[in-house]
Each structure stands twice: as C-alpha cells, then as structure tokens.
Amino acid sequence: xxxxxxxxxxxxxxxxxxxxxxxxxxxxxxxxxxxxxxxxxxxxxxxxxxxxxxxxxxxxxxxxxxxxxxxxxxxxxxxxxxxxxxxxxxxxxxxxxxxxxxxxxxxxxxxxxxxxxxxxxxxxxxxxxxxxxxxxxxxxxxxxxxxxxxxxxxxxxxxxxxxxxxxxxxxxxxxxxxxxxxxxxxxxxxxxxxxxxxxxxxxxxxxxxxxxxxxxxxxxxxxxxxxxxxxxxxxxxxxxxxxxxxxxxxxxxxxxxxxxxxxxxxxxxxxxxxxxxxxxxxxxxxxxxxxxxxxxxxxxxxxxxxxxxxxxxxxxxxxxxxxxxxxxxxxxxxxxxxxxxxxxxxxxxxxxxxxxxxxxxxxxxxxxxxxxxxxxxxxxxxxxxxxxxxxxxxxxxxxxxxxxxxxxxxxxxxxxxxxxxxxxxxxxxxxxxxxxxxxxxxxxxxxxxxxxxxxxxxxxxxxxxxxxxxxxxxxxxxxxxxxxxxxxxxxxxxxxxxxxxxxxxxxxxxxxxxxxxxxxxxxxxxxxxxxxxxxxxxxxxxxxxxxxxxxxxxxxxxxxxxxxxxxxxxxxxxxxxxxxxxxxxxxxxxxxxxxxxxxxxxxxxxxxxxxxxxxxxxxxxxxxxxxxxxxxxxxxxxxxxxxxxxxxxxxxxxxxxxxxxxxxxxxxxxxxxxxxxxxxxxxxx
Amino acid sequence: xxxxxxxxxxxxxxxxxxxxxxxxxxxxxxxxxxxxxxxxxxxxxxxxxxxxxxxxxxxxxxxxxxxxxxxxxxxxxxxxxxxxxxxxxxxxxxxxxxxxxxxxxxxxxxxxxxxxxxxxxxxxxxxxxxxxxxxxxxxxxxxxxxxxxxxxxxxxxxxxxxxxxxxxxxxxxxxxxxxxxxxxxxxxxxxxxxxxxxxxxxxxxxxxxxxxxxxxxxxxxxxxxxxxxxxxxxxxxxxxxxxxxxxxxxxxxxxxxx
Numbered sequence: 001x002x003x004x005x006x007x008x009x010x011x012x013x014x015x016x017x018x019x020x021x022x023x024x025x026x027x028x029x030x031x032x033x034x035x036x037x038x039x040x041x042x043x044x045x046x047x048x049x050x051x052x053x054x055x056x057x058x059x060x061x062x063x064x065x066x067x068x069x070x071x072x073x074x075x076x077x078x079x080x081x082x083x084x085x086x087x088x089x090x091x092x093x094x095x096x097x098x099x100x101x102x103x104x105x106x107x108x109x110x111x112x113x114x115x116x117x118x119x120x121x122x123x124x125x126x127x128x129x130x131x132x133x134x135x136x137x138x139x140x141x142x143x144x145x146x147x148x149x150x151x152x153x154x155x156x157x158x159x160x161x162x163x164x165x166x167x168x169x170x171x172x173x174x175x176x177x178x179x180x181x182x183x184x185x186x187x188x189x190x191x192x193x194x195x196x197x198x199x200x201x202x203x204x205x206x207x208x209x210x211x212x213x214x215x216x217x218x219x220x221x222x223x224x225x226x227x228x229x230x231x232x233x234x235x236x237x238x239x240x241x242x243x244x245x246x247x248x249x250x251x252x253x254x255x256x257x258x259x260x261x262x263x264x265x266x267x268x269x270x271x272x273x274x275x276x277x278x279x280x281x282x283x284x285x286x287x288x289x290x291x292x293x294x295x296x297x298x299x300x301x302x303x304x305x306x307x308x309x310x311x312x313x314x315x316x317x318x319x320x321x322x323x324x325x326x327x328x329x330x331x332x333x334x335x336x337x338x339x340x341x342x343x344x345x346x347x348x349x350x351x352x353x354x355x356x357x358x359x360x361x362x363x364x365x366x367x368x369x370x371x372x373x374x375x376x377x378x379x380x381x382x383x384x385x386x387x388x389x390x391x392x393x394x395x396x397x398x399x400x401x402x403x404x405x406x407x408x409x410x411x412x413x414x415x416x417x418x419x420x421x422x423x424x425x426x427x428x429x430x431x432x433x434x435x436x437x438x439x440x441x442x443x444x445x446x447x448x449x450x451x452x453x454x455x456x457x458x459x460x461x462x463x464x465x466x467x468x469x470x471x472x473x474x475x476x477x478x479x480x481x482x483x484x485x486x487x488x489x490x491x492x493x494x495x496x497x498x499x500x501x502x503x504x505x506x507x508x509x510x511x512x513x514x515x516x517x518x519x520x521x522x523x524x525x526x527x528x529x530x531x532x533x534x535x536x537x538x539x540x541x542x543x544x545x546x547x548x549x550x551x552x553x554x555x556x557x558x559x560x561x562x563x564x565x566x567x568x569x570x571x572x573x574x575x576x577x578x579x580x581x582x583x584x585x586x587x588x589x590x591x592x593x594x595x596x597x598x599x600x601x602x603x604x605x606x607x608x609x610x611x612x613x614x615x616x617x618x619x620x621x622x623x624x625x626x627x628x629x630x631x632x633x634x635x636x637x638x639x640x641x642x643x644x645x646x647x648x649x650x651x652x653x654x655x656x657x658x659x660x661x662x663x664x665x666x667x668x669x670x671x672x673x674x675x676x677x678x679x680x681x682x683x684x685x
Numbered sequence: 686x687x688x689x690x691x692x693x694x695x696x697x698x699x700x701x702x703x704x705x706x707x708x709x710x711x712x713x714x715x716x717x718x719x720x721x722x723x724x725x726x727x728x729x730x731x732x733x734x735x736x737x738x739x740x741x742x743x744x745x746x747x748x749x750x751x752x753x754x755x756x757x758x759x760x761x762x763x764x765x766x767x768x769x770x771x772x773x774x775x776x777x778x779x780x781x782x783x784x785x786x787x788x789x790x791x792x793x794x795x796x797x798x799x800x801x802x803x804x805x806x807x808x809x810x811x812x813x814x815x816x817x818x819x820x821x822x823x824x825x826x827x828x829x830x831x832x833x834x835x836x837x838x839x840x841x842x843x844x845x846x847x848x849x850x851x852x853x854x855x856x857x858x859x860x861x862x863x864x865x866x867x868x869x870x871x872x873x874x875x876x877x878x879x880x881x882x883x884x885x886x887x888x889x890x891x892x893x894x895x896x897x898x899x900x901x902x903x904x905x906x907x908x909x910x911x912x913x914x915x916x917x918x919x920x921x922x923x924x925x926x927x928x929x930x931x932x933x934x935x936x937x938x939x940x941x942x943x
C-alpha cells in the first residue's frame with residue numbers, strides 16, 4: 001500500500017446547517033431540502049440519493065415552506081417572499097413579495113395551477129402559476145393571528161389552515177372560512193400557552209390531520225367540524241406530518257427526535273371500518289425533527305441535528321435489497337476543501353467566509369502508526385469574509401498558492417496573494433472579464449496560469465491569469481446541448497486536458513491546446529461523483545454515485561483494458577454496499593499504478609497492477625496481510641487497499657512532498673455545537 | 686444606627702428589623718432604582734446581616750449617628766415617625782424633579798415652535814411653489830411608470846447614495862421608498878423570535894448537549910469518561926472559569942490561614 005506521512009487535519013470547523021423543510025417530487029423522485037441558512041439541495045433518489053445540485057443560501061432567506069409544481073420548485077420564507085428556483089443555473093429565478101409579512105407555509109393544489117401561502121398577518125393568499133412566473137390572484141378571508149400551516153384537499157376545493165389555537169377550513173372557490181376547529185391546549189404548565197398547529201394535512205376522505213405544540217396528532221372531520229381521534233404522541237411538539245400517497249400511513253416528527261407512524265387499519269378482521277392506529281416509533285435523530293417526507297417505500301426525515309435520514313419501511317421493500325438500508329447523509333457530496341499542493345495550503349469554504357491555512361511541519365521519522373512531534377503548528381493565514389448577502393457557492397486556490405477565487409450567485413471575486421516571510425498580503429483583482437458572471441465551479445490549472453469557471457449550459461470559461469490584467473481566452477461549449485450545470489471540473493497536470501461532468505451524467509473532455517472538445521465519455525446511467533485525469537497515462541478515472549468505477553483512455557478514446565476487466569469481474573459487494581459517494585480521486589506520482597479515492601468513512605488506494613478481488617476474497621484484509629510473511633503477502637493481496645483509521649473525511653489529498661493531507665470533521669464536534677436537545681429522563685442514568 | 690446594626694446585631698435586631706423591612710419596602714417602590722430589586726431579593730432571604738448593609742448607603746444622609754456611641758434604645762413610635770419622615774422626603778424630591786423636567790420640556794417645545802415659525806417661507810412664495818410643483822410631480826410619475834409609491838423626502842442625508850433619486854430646485858428630492866426592507870427585516874426577526882421562543886423558550890424542557898452525550902455514554906455498550914475529560918478543548922470557557930475560581934479560593938484560604 002505504500003507508506004505516507006499524514007497531516008491529520010481537524011481544524012476545519014465545518015458546521016452543516018439545520019434542515020428546515022423538505023419537498024419530494026414523486027415524478028422525478030427528487031427531494032428538495034431547505035436548510036436554515038437558506039440553501040436548497042436537490043437529492044436524486046433514483047441515483048443512490050446523490051446530492052445532485054446545491055443552490056447556495058442568502059442572508060435572511062429563512063425558508064419555511066417549499067413545494068414542487070411539476071418540475072418547478074417554489075419556496076417561501078420568513079422574509080415574506082415567494083421564490084422560484086432556476087434549477088439549471090442554480091440560483092433563484094425570481095422572488096416576489098407576497099405583502100403579507102413573513103410567510104409560514106406554501107402549498108400547491110394537486111392540479112398544479114394554484115399556490116396558497118399562509119402569512120403572518122393572517123391571510124391566505126392565492127397565486128396563479130403561470131408559464132414563467134406567478135401572479136397574485138386573491139386573498140381568502142383574513143383571520144386573526146398567523147397562518148402556520150396549510151394543506152389543500154386533493155380535489156382542490158378546500159384548504160385547511162393551522163393557526164394559533166385553531167384550524168380553519170376555507171372554501172377555495174369562494175374564499176370563505178367555513179369551519180373553525182378549536183385545538184386543546186396542553187395540560188398543566190402549558191395551559192396558559194397558546195397551542196401552535198405546526199402542521200396540517202387534508203386527506204381525500206375529508207379528514208384533517210393536525211400536529212401541534214401540545215404533542216397531539218388529531219384527526220378531525222372537516223364536514224361536521226368535529227374531533228374524531230386524538231393521539232398523544234409526545235410531551236413536546238409535533239413539528240412535522242407527512243402522509244403516504246395512498247393515504248394509508250402517516251408519519252409525525254417530534255421535538256424528541258422520534259418519528260411516529262400511524263396507519264389506517266381495520267381494528268379487527270370482521271370490521272369493515274378502518275381507523276388510524278399508532279403503530280411504530282423510529283428514533284434516528286438526537287434533536288428536533290422539523291421536516292418529513294413519506295415516499296412510497298421510505299421515510300425521509302431531517303431536523304436540527306442536520307442529518308438527512310432515509311429510513312426504509314421494511315414492509316414496503318425487499319429485505320435484502322439495497323433500499324432496505326438506513327441512510328444517513330451528513331456531509332455534502334462535494335468537497336468544501338481545496339488544497340494547494342505545491343504550497344501546502346488548505347482552503348476551507350464556509351457559507352460566509354473562507355479560511356486559508358498553512359499546514360504544520362513535523363520532524364523526525366517514525367515507524368508505522370507513530371505520531372510525529374510537530375515542529376511548526378498549522379497556521380491560519382487568512383480569513384476572507386464574503387461581500388454582499390449571497391453565500392459562497394464555490395471557491396478555489398491555485399496550486400502555487402498565489403491566487404484565490406470565490407463565487408456567489410451574483411459575483412466572482414479574484415484575489416492575488418503574496419507571501420513574504422510570515423506576512424500575507426492580499427489584493428483584489430478589480431477588473432474581471434464579464435463572462436465570469438454566473439459560475440458554478442471554479443478551478444485553476446496546475447501551473448496556475450489559467451482559471452476555469454463553469455458557466456451556463458455546461459460551458460466552461462477559460463481565463464488567462466497574468467499579473468497586471470486578467471483576460472478572457474475562450475469559452476468551451478459542449479455539443480450535447482445539455483442545460484444542466486457542471487458539478488465537476490478537473491484539469492490534467494500537464495495542462496493539456498480539462499474534464500467536466502454535469503448533472504445529466506455526461507463527461508466531456510476538452511483539449512486545452514486546441515481549445516475544443518476532444519471527446520465525450522459514453523454516458524453512464526449514474527451521476528459521476530469524482531473524476532480525475534492520470535498525470536502520466538492520460539486516462540480518465542470516473543467514479544459514479546452507484547460506486548462503479550471506469551477508466552477511459554483519452555488517446556484511444558475507449559475504455560481501458562483494466563476498466564473492462566473490472567466490469568467483467570464486477571466490483572466486490574462490500575465496495576458496492578458503501579453508502580457515501582467517492583468525492584475525490586488523486587494519483588500517486590511515485591507509483592503510477594496507484595489511484596487514491598476517498599469517501600466519508602474510508603480512503604482507498606487502488607493498485608492497478610494487482611489482481612482484482614473476487615466475491616470470495618476477504619475485502620478488508622489489511623490486518624491479515626500485515627501478519628503474514630512477505631512471501632505469502634503477494635498471494636493474498638488484491639487491488640483495493642482500504643484504510644478506515646480516519647473517519648468523517650472531508651478530503652484526502654496527496655501533496656507534492658509525498659505526504660498525505662487528511663481533513664477530518666468528527667461528528668461529536670458538530671453535535672456539541674448544535675442547539676439544545678429536549679431533556680429526557682432515562683431510567684438509571 | 687443602621688450601620689451599627691450590621692456590626693452588632695445582637696442588641697436590637699429584634700426590635701429594629703421589622704422597621705427596617707417596613708420602610709425599605711416603601712422606599713423601594715418610590716425610588717424604584719436598580720438597587721431596589723437587589724435589596725428586595727435580600728430582604729426575602731431575611732438575614733439581618735445582609736438587609737442592613739445596603740440601605741445604609743442611601744439613608745446615611747438623613748440618619749446620622751456616630752460609630753463610637755453605644756447603641757441606644759429606640760422605641761417603635763420613634764422609628765416609625767422617622768421612617769415616615771424619610772419617606773415623605775423622598776417623595777418630595779421626586780416631585781420636585783418631575784416639575785423641573787416638565788418645565789425644561791415646555792421650554793424646549795417653545796423653542797422648537799419658534800424655530801419652525803422662523804423657517805417658514807412667506808405666503809406668496811409658498812403659493813408659487815404650489816403651482817410649480819404640481820406640474821413637476823405629474824411629469825415624474827409618468828416617467829417612472831407606476832412602479833412604486835414615491836415619496837418626497839427632505840434632503841437630510843447628503844452622503845446617502847440613492848440610485849433612484851431626482852434633484853429638484855431647492856432642498857427637496859424625490860426618492861423611492863426604501864424603508865420597506867427595514868420593516869421586513871424587523872418582521873423576519875420577530876418571526877424567528879417566535880420560533881425560538883416556542884422551541885427553546887421558557888417552559889420548554891431543554892437540556893444541554895453535554896447531558897445528551899452523558900446519557901448516550903451511560904446507555905452505550907462501552908462506557909468511557911465524560912466528554913469534557915476526553916476532549917481537551919471541550920467547554921474551554923467553563924474550564925477557564927473553574928480554574929480562575931479555584932485560584933481565588935486558594936488565595937482566600939491562604940489569607941484566612943495567616
């Protein structure tokens with residue numbers, strides 16, 4: 001496997017933002033997740049829950065409601081605006097003030113023609129969904145007190161609105177409030193507090209289900225306006241409700257972090273009448289569950305503890321299939337750390353600032369597993385706070401460490417860095433070519449003379465960097481006509497090639513000497529999560545969301561022999577079972593047969609010269625190999641060398657001096673900074 | 686007399702304490718200073734030592750006594766009369782202050798009104814402006830379309846950069862309403878406060894992450910030391926405070942021992 005000196009970096013204080021809302025698109029099976037900082041993430045469920053797109057947040061855009069209308073995504077937030085997102089350019093398309101104060105919820109009717117928003121001032125406002133925009137239609141009867149939650153009846157004729165202490169039923173056609181359902185307050189201490197109806201759901205059999213701050217899930221008859229059944233689910237709040245498409249199962253998320261399932265069942269075999277029965281309780285969160293989605297075979301939950309949990313319902317899926325596993329998505333599926341390999345610098349990207357660190361130095365030699373004494377501590381060289389309200393969407397540092405660039409949805413800023421002894425001076429490059437306006441990904445060429453920026457319609461802007469001025473050279477365009485944004489942008493070390501990957505799963509390779517498209521890799525059904533070009537053999541390695549791996553020769557424009565063999569023999573089942581995607585591919589210049597890959601829980605060196613493991617081989621065999629004599633070792637070793645010593649990896653990178661940088665973010669550090677969980681008394685603790 | 690009560694409580698605490706409590710409560714109400722709250726907390730604790738320490742600062746000007754004298758007997762009526770007198774005094778001073786302030790305010794008001802009168806233009810000039818401005822206003826409205834309600838603002842902020850501003854002859858200019866964002870940010874703040882108060886406010890039982898870790902540790906298969914011992918950088922602020930308190934305590938112990 002080779003031995004490395006490892007910089008174990010734990011000073012990246014990455015803090016994911018809490019999940020505040022989710023919306024699932026049943027047609028395309030994509031989940032939109034809104035975070036507390038206003039960022040929106042799109043997960044593709046058909047492709048191994050890959051995080052396909054990220055729309056960066058903005059200060060003050062606190063999203064409280066989100067819904068899909070066809071393939072269009074709308075959100076509404078406490079800043080009082082309804083926003084539609086441009087999913088091709090990863091930015092808000094437009095925002096419209098609803099003029100009703102902060103918006104607490106948004107919901108569309110099943111036909112997808114109308115949007116209803118619930119406002120702070122007590123109005124439910126209807127917006128008509130037009131081709132390119134939305135238009136205000138009318139207000140429903142104004143109520144006293146804020147409208148916290150909204151739900152349309154599937155027929156589109158009635159709307160239920162959850163408020164303080166009550167639920168209102170509106171007639172959507174006339175706009176009149178027809179019923180007023182009073183919700184009980186909690187017992188004891190909380191009797192003086194108003195109860196908040198955090199969530200309502202209107203079922204097609206005219207039942208209204210409500211979840212409130214007194215911990216109740218209640219079923220109401222909306223025709224008579226009477227309470228049918230109360231389930232006391234928790235002592236704290238019921239914050240989210242979600243119902244399956246066939247309306248036979250209902251989930252309630254609570255402040256305790258539990259998700260409670262209720263099912264619409266017959267109480268006995270003879271009885272025809274069905275009723276809601278509380279069946280199961282799941283606990284996968286340590287903090288409040290604020291968002292829930294009930295898909296056909298799984299429950300997706302998210303909340304204050306920032307994890308996205310996909311919990312399969314085992315009565316809906318086959319036991320041994322891949323869907324039967326619990327998924328916990330904590331880290332983004334893209335790297336937030338950039339490394340200047342020559343200068344030994346690390347750039348950490350936060351939503352509102354960038355940090356540039358110089359790695360420490362150690363002295364002496366040690367044997368395997370030793371901790372070397374640190375000669376010089378790592379040092380924070382620079383903290384760069386962004387300008388404006390938009391959060392940083394991507395950033396890059398050049399390999400020599402002389403350039404720094406970051407982009408928000410509205411602007412790109414390029415900086416020149418100069419180091420003299422211990423001082424860093426930074427100067428902004430004021431004049432940038434106007435092509436650098438909408439940017440999704442940024443990277444520098446290996447000799448730091450070019451800047452590549454991905455722009456609209458999968459095009460790449462090439463910019464020449466020279467000291468006095470920065471000049472636009474060329475815009476590389478792909479011929480496929482894809483409108484999807486690029487999420488990967490990788491230049492080769494010799495400066496000849498540039499590989500790009502977009503959300504349509506296409507990988508294009510450009511020749512930078514001729515400034516034109518060289519070839520397109522055959523499209524694989526799963527989205528590439530990491531690509532890289534080998535420095536000496538010029539082969540393109542791509543790793544996909546379903547854990548498959550390909551090697552494509554750029555000279556021959558075909559898959560290499562090794563890649564074909566890999567697919568003929570198939571990858572080991574343990575490799576395919578991993579649940580986090582590979583986010584980075586690197587190479588070892590000393591041994592060209594080595595490919596370094598990493599995901600959140602392991603890093604792996606693939607040795608192309610060794611035989612591939614078959615299904616019977618022990619996959620994780622590092623320990624046994626070490627105990628064997630040297631002659632035996634060769635016979636038992638296979639191509640995949642996996643190290644799980646470092647966990648919760650943000651990035652793994654090989655520096656120029658042949659030392660490995662491993663950036664970890666322990667989950668405990670994240671958890672210790674989360675807001676307070678509820679107080680629970682556990683027996684004998 | 687009160688200052689002594691702290692030093693020698695044995696002699697006349699029995700008699701005096703009710704009076705102290707009595708007029709203290711009244712003065713608190715009338716004076717209503719920040720001190721009052723502190724004192725109230727202490728009287729309820731009903732320790733004779735503490736309750737007489739603070740008020741001495743306030744009432745020393747009216748209750749003179751020398752420290753070397755032996756304590757003398759004070760009857761209930763006497764102390765009551767004295768207390769009432771001091772209360773009246775306090776009330777009197779407050780009333781006087783209020784009247785002074787009223788007077789001040791009245792004078793300022795008059796000054797303002799006079800200034801306003803001085804600034805007003807003569808009637809004929811005003812008429813002229815009236816006829817002229819009606820013309821210009823209609824013109825501006827046409828040009829901008831009916832996008833936003835426009836408002837005439839006094840040119841107060843000279844350095845403020847308004848993109849949609851339009852200069853007029855004189856010291857007026859027309860600008861679009863910009864304070865809308867301020868209002869919405871206030872509403873946003875209020876809405877966020879509502880959520881935090883409902884989820885984390887008083888009455889909601891919340892613990893700390895440290896307790897959560899502790900419970901997880903206790904329930905887990907393999908138990909190890911608490912987080913603050915395992916992780917050195919955990920709760921660094923608490924640790925620093927504890928260290929400081931410890932040093933102070935040691936220092937105190939040394940002082941008392943020698």
